[in-house]
Amino acid sequence: MNENKKENDFNKNDLTGYENAKDSQFIELSDLFQDQALKSSVRLLILILLALNKRLGFTELLEIIGTGKGSLSNHIDKLVMNGYAKTKTILTLSGPRKVVEITEKGMQVYEKYLMIMEKLNKNIARS
DSSP states (O other): TTTTTTTTEEEEEETOOOOHHHHHHHHHHHHTEEEEEEHHHHHHHHHHHHHHHEEHHHHHHHHHHOOOHHHHHHHHHHHHHHTSEEEEEETTEEEEEEEEEOOHHHHHHHHHHHHHHHHHHHHHHHO
């Protein structure tokens, strides 16, 4: 074994030994998570929830996810800064309400994530 290369080192450009379809999906998933905004499980959950619902109120997200207000606000801000979601304030009878919507870019990332997971599931089921 080469001294400069550890046994567990992985080079995604070197697919020698990684020709199995499952491994290529892991590479795709790894590429998707190179985006700092998607490295958090909470942000990924927010993105999935928005993809399924198109739009959710801040309070609804707070109840579903169970994080603190500040934490949720920071996660949403990170998704907004990276173009995956947008926020707007709407006026209701009970006062202003913050609403979070998924953007086209957010839907594209969700669909890519879903496609990778479906491929992984099929390949695992065949094993």
